[in-house]
Amino acid sequence: MENTSYIALGSNIGDRFEYLCKAVIALRDHTHISVLATSSIYETDPVGYVEQACFLNMVVKIATSLSPFALLAATMDIEKKFGRKREVHWGPRTLDLDILLYNHENIETEQLIIPHPRMFERAFVLIPLFEIDESLIIPSVQRPLRSYVEQLSDKGVRIWKSREEVEEQLLGKGGI
Numbered sequence: 125m126e127n128t129s130y131i132a133l134g135s136n137i138g139d140r141f142e143y144l145c146k147a148v149i150a151l152r153d154h155t156h157i158s159v160l161a162t163s164s165i166y167e168t169d170p171v172g173y174v175e176q177a178c179f180l181n182m183v184v185k186i187a188t189s190l191s192p193f194a195l196l197a198a199t200m201d202i203e204k205k206f207g208r209k210r211e212v213h214w215g216p217r218t219l220d221l222d223i224l225l226y227n228h229e230n231i232e233t234e235q236l237i238i239p240h241p242r243m244f245e246r247a248f249v250l251i252p253l254f255e256i257d258e259s260l261i262i263p264s265v266q267r268p269l270r271s272y273v274e275q276l277s278d279k280g281v282r283i284w285k286s287r288e289e290v291e292e293q294l295l296g297k298g299g300i
């Protein structure tokens with residue numbers, strides 16, 4: 125599992141916590157993925173299309189032997205498996221998985237863009253990412269993640285479940 129990647133997860137329909145748990149467990153149980161760390165779970169005000177319920181958001185750090193495109197296929201399978209519906213652009217969803225970073229690669233294809241092009245303006249992504257890795261350098265611009273986070277407002281991003289509880293429940297660190 126020679127590659128490192130960060131994946132952002134979000135849900136704002138139904139049992140949001142259960143969707144996130146199922147997705148992290150599916151990543152954890154994938155033969156070619158191991159989950160190295162999780163952030164806290166945050167409850168976040170909707171961004172973009174605002175006439176929708178609050179999201180639960182989190183970020184996970186993984187090691188993987190999958191290529192970026194195979195990883196995208198795996199994340200899309202997980203979204204599909206848990207009944208994701210996409211009706212409104214940036215609208216409500218049971219489960220959304222976005223690949224934020226993959227090693228230091230810059231990828232720009234129709235199917236896949238890495239770093240994820242909208243991550244830099246999204247506090248609901250950058251705050252949990254920073255929690256996992258405070259010294260991360262964004263490869264495309266060689267700029268520290270810290271400098272993006274310092275410019276952000278954390279308004280609308282509230283801790284909903286602590287990192288310790290999440291790791292205990294989902295990675296079995298002292299838990300199940």
Ligand SMILES: Nc1ncnc2c1ncn2[C@@H]1O[C@H](COP(=O)(O)OP(=O)(O)OP(=O)(O)O)[C@@H](O)[C@H]1O
Pocket residue numbers: 196210213214215220221222223224234235236237238239240241242
């Ligand atoms: N880094 C990436 N991670 C996940 N999907 C990506 C990425 N780059 C491009 N895509 C493409 O985006 C499509 C998914 O778009 P989707 O409808 O989920 O967007 P969204 O979640 O509504 O909005 P956003 O991408 O702003 O979070 C996928 O089909 C995939 O091919």
Ligand SMILES: Nc1nc2c(c(=O)[nH]1)N=C(CO)CN2
Pocket residue numbers: 133134135168169170171172173179181214215220248
């Ligand atoms: N708070 C929040 N807002 C969003 C989110 C999300 O995950 N959290 N996802 C979106 C499209 O991917 C659009 N808006």
